[in-house]
Amino acid sequence: MVGYEAFAELSQSKDSDERGHAAHLAALAYLDHSGPADEHAALYAALIGFLDDSSVKVRAALAYGLLHSRQAPRPIILSLLQDSAVISRAVLQYSPVLVDADLLPIVARGDHDALLAIAQRARVSPRLATALIGRHDQRITLRLLRRHDVCIEAATLHQLAGSFGVDASYRGALLARKDLPGQARLALVHQVAESLRECRIVKGALNADRLGRVLRNGTDTAVAVIGERVAEAGRSAFVDDLLGADQINARLLLHAVVTGRVLFFAACIGGLANTSAVKVFTLLESGSRAALMALFARCGLSDAIGGLLVRLVMHARSADLADDAAARHYVITALTEELISEYEGEIPPELEEVFCYLNEQNIILARKAARGVMAAFARSTQGAMSLPPSAEPVLMQLPAA
Numbered sequence: 509m510v511g512y513e514a515f516a517e518l519s520q521s522k523d524s525d526e527r528g529h530a531a532h533l534a535a536l537a538y539l540d541h542s543g544p545a546d547e548h549a550a551l552y553a554a555l556i557g558f559l560d561d562s563s564v565k566v567r568a569a570l571a572y573g574l575l576h577s578r579q580a581p582r583p584i585i586l587s588l589l590q591d592s593a594v595i596s597r598a599v600l601q602y603s604p605v606l607v608d609a610d611l612l613p614i615v616a617r618g619d620h621d622a623l624l625a626i627a628q629r630a631r632v633s634p635r636l637a638t639a640l641i642g643r644h645d646q647r648i649t650l651r652l653l654r655r656h657d658v659c660i661e662a663a664t665l666h667q668l669a670g671s672f673g674v675d676a677s678y679r680g681a682l683l684a685r686k687d688l689p690g691q692a693r694l695a696l697v698h699q700v701a702e703s704l705r706e707c708r709i710v711k712g713a714l715n716a717d718r719l720g721r722v723l724r725n726g727t728d729t730a731v732a733v734i735g736e737r738v739a740e741a742g743r744s745a746f747v748d749d750l751l752g753a754d755q756i757n758a759r760l761l762l763h764a765v766v767t768g769r770v771l772f773f774a775a776c777i778g779g780l781a782n783t784s785a786v787k788v789f790t791l792l793e794s795g796s797r798a799a800l801m802a803l804f805a806r807c808g809l810s811d812a813i814g815g816l817l818v819r820l821v822m823h824a825r826s827a828d829l830a831d832d833a834a835a836r837h838y839v840i841t842a843l844t845e846e847l848i849s850e851y852e853g854e855i856p857p858e859l860e861e862v863f864c865y866l867n868e869q870n871i872i873l874a875r876k877a878a879r880g881v882m883a884a885f886a887r888s889t890q891g892a893m894s895l896p897p898s899a900e901p902v903l904m905q906l907p908a909a
Contacts, residue, residue: 528569531558535573575602600625615639632658653681666692673699690738690746697730728763735772747775768830780807837873
């Protein structure tokens with residue numbers, strides 16, 4: 509408690525520290541007031557009076573007392589907003605009294621420090637975020653992209669992905685956002701692939717053919733994963749964009765099923781056949797071979813591709829391809845052997861691309877399955893490996909570890 513006379517003495521002191529103390533006390537008393545109305549009015553008048561103090565320290569103490577409260581008097585907050593830079597920036601960043609209509613004009617004409625203060629507010633609306641990004645300050649834009657609590661309009665994210673996808677910092681910030689539109693995410697994935705392709709370290713570690721296979725497989729996986737997430741959310745715009753760009757092919761359809769992205773596969777088939785993904789999913793789950801062949805024929809796929817997809821669907825019904833790498837390897841091996849047997853080793857031209865895909869997947873899955881197997885076996889047994897006598901001279905010539 510502070511007496512009125514003591515408060516008046518502090519308010520009129522020649523010492524700015526004492527006046528600042530009085531300003532801070534008045535702010536706290538005003539916000540926590542529960543007494544007579546005339547006392548509240550007197551406190552409000554005292555706050556107004558401190559706005560005219562010549563000392564920045566006094567006005568800063570006043571601002572500090574009101575800064576975080578929704579009950580702070582709006583006229584006083586707006587006046588402090590026009591004060592010196594150190595006070596103005598604090599009000600911009602912390603005061604919940606300010607609304608978008610107060611902040612947008614400052615965004616339009618403010619300097620970097622003002623924009624930074626607004627970008628660090630506890631809540632930034634989509635409208636305010638769009639206006640801040642529209643100032644083309646890269647540091648501010650990156651700060652907003654990295655704030656996942658800030659909702660940014662899909663069109664703005666798409667524009668940023670197109671404009672700054674070559675920048676690794678922007679790519680990372682955009683790809684980390686869950687609200688990034690699927691098509692924008694796919695464009696960034698392609699940009700990542702191109703960046704890796706041109707990276708000297710990567711080019712030096714892998715020959716061109718193998719690097720191309722690795723990047724293509726990674727891109728196909730990314731497309732399938734993105735499409736699966738979009739399909740789970742009930743949106744088809746991503747698949748529509750792929751159809752419009754003619755990016756749905758037999759390889760991608762195979763990859764979707766092989767990696768267990770069944771919702772994405774159903775959405776693609778539904779788009780190609782101009783039917784609902786729900787109906788497609790029902791046929792995939794329990795339809796006969798004839799019904800599946802008719803569905804794939806309606807998609808415009810050849811009999812050979814359709815027949816391969818039917819076989820794959822039949823295998824997928826009894827295997828967990830999404831999480832079981834061994835099951836995936838088994839299905840790929842079975843399909844490859846069936847094709848070789850059916851065509852007696854003469855794979856027709858229309859199946860050459862998908863046959864190459866099956867071979868690539870077989871190698872990838874075999875490598876994945878083999879990693880750590882020998883090490884685990886060696887730890888679990890104390891026996892010795894039996895070698896033919898002809899191997900001993902070769903072993904003797906090997907350098908010591």
